[in-house]
Amino acid sequence: MSARSSPAYAVRATGPATLVAVVDADGMGAFLPGALAHEGVRSVLVRSDAPNPHLANQPDLSGHSNGLDRLPEVTHRGDLTATADALRRFGVDRVVAGAESGVLLADALSAELGTPGHGMSRPTARRDKYEMACAVREAGQSTAACLATDSADEVIAWARGHGRWPLVLKPLASAGTDNVLFCRSEAQLRAGVAAITAGRDRYGGRNRAVLVQEHLAGEEYFVNTVSSGGVHHVVEVWRYHKRPVGDRPMYDHEEPVPPDDPVVGVLSAYTLRVLDALEIRNGAAHTEVITTGRGPVLVECAARHGGSHTPSVVSRFLGTDQLACLARALAHPEEAARGRLPRYGPRAHLRYVTLRSPRAGGPLSAGRFAPVRALGTFVELALTMPEGTVLPRTTDLASSPGYVYLGSADPARVAADHRRLRALERGDLYDGPRR
Incomplete structure (x- = not known):
């Protein structure tokens, strides 16, 4: 599914990219230079001044060298002009974010270099969740009622006016489930505001509101x-399934939604209007939406690719993946403009399961996962912590050991192996080294 942007935005013709700067190629972003190379496009890496340490320190999820250490790298030290000049000397003709920490810098560098990027009338709306909601609401699209403040008293006054529980409390620039709280009382709201504003986000920034x-x-x-x-292409739609851990929502598993499911058309149409509202015109986006009684409502939209799906597995089961489509669009923008990017179509039932340690455990050891690999529907395991890390209890994505893909033509087998996996976790899977 492809669609042109709102007529309020002029569609800028773009030529093929030959050298792309990837800002913070961390997590799934580490796969992007390889996808670009497959399309004949070279890469240069940019290290922002505030990367997500949880991603920057992750092990290589591909299971083999991704070749990033052989690519030229520019370190941004707060001087936008200097960083842009360095990229100009390389001959960079596109800048994209490789992770959430690179979104604002990628936008600023694109504007400085004059390369195709996003609209810059309100760039902070692509990171600040309140600004995001305002921009989408002003464009006539449904959003959650919300307030941004550093005052617990203002939060409580707003909650009394709203009159319904629970309420969601989070940092303005949260990522994943970082400090996202479900609050069911004024006391929980007050404690939550104190906890969030006393801490920092995943990029080291102070949570000021x-x-x-x-x-x-x-x-x-x-x-x-x-x-x-300005032409948008829907690569894939997935459904989240979450289970709370204490007062926080936590991912359990997610599954792709067949493109002929009626909800896909509804979600896609709404999402494209959100992209226009946020002036996302060139690059990838990951948009989270809840279907409610009043229709689709935005949770948040990230101006970068999705953060945790292994491209080779997704392509194997869906026929394409977002990074492959992004690389294709950069190398062959005429195909994107004509709606000719690959379309997804599930070839078997696939389930992405987030690993959840129910209690603090022993040192993380890949060898302990033999029972998981023995599951009949096992496809792939990715550990997102270094070998030997002493495992904490899983309370959010940062404290999850990793994820597992399960796949089969029979969805009942996938569901049964999912239950077996959780039983292994409740057992001794994480308790210590297996001898």
């Missing part, structure tokens, strides 16, 4: 897209 939002009841999805010259 909080976002309080209405709790949206409904099914939650994410829509991965690629845009080129």
Whole structure:
């Protein structure tokens, strides 16, 4: 599915990219230079001044060398002009974010270099969740009722006016489930505001305010897209399944939604309007939406590719993946403009399961996962912590040991192995080295 942007935005013709700067090629972003190379496009890496340490220190999820150490790298030290000049000397003709920490810098560098990027009338709306909601609401699209403030008293006054529980409390620039709280009382709100504003986000920035939002009841999805010259292409739609850990929502598993499911059309149309509202015109986006009684409502939209899906597995089961589509759109923008990027189509039932340690455990050891690999529907395991890390209890994505893909033509087998995996976790899977 592809669509042109709102007529309010001029579609800028773009030529093929030959050298792309990837800002913070961390996590799944480490796969992007390889996808670009497959399309004949070279890469240079940019290290921002505030990368996510949880991603920057992750092991190589590909299981083999990704070749990033052989690519030229520019370190941004706060001087935008200097960094742009360095990229100009390399001959960079595109800048993209490789992780959430690179979104604002990628936008600023694109504007400085004059390369195709996003609209810059309100760039902070692509990171600040309150600014994001305002931009989308002003474009006439449904968003959650919300307030941004550093005052617990203002949060409580807003909650009394709202009159419904629970409420969601989070940092303005949260990522994943970082400090996202479900609050069911004024006391929990007050404690949550104190905890969030006393801490820092995943990029080391001080949480100077909080976002309080209405709790949206409904099914939650994410829509991965690629845009080129203001033309948007829906790569894939997945449904989230979460289970709370204490007062926090936590991912359990997610599954792709067949493209002929009626909800895909509804979600896609809404998502493309969100992209226009946020002026996302060139690059990937990951948009989270909840279907409610009043229709689709935005959770948040990230102006970069999705953060945790292994491209080779997704392509094997869906026929394509977001990084491959992004690389294709950069190398062949004319195909994106004509709606000719690959379309996804599930070839078997696939389930992405987030690993959850129910208690603090022993040192992380890949050797302990033999029972997981022995599951009949096992596809792939990715550990997101270095070998030997002493495992904490899983309370959010940063404290999850990793994830597992399960796949089969029979969804009942996948569901049964999912239950077996959770039983292994409740047992001794994480308790210590196996001898």
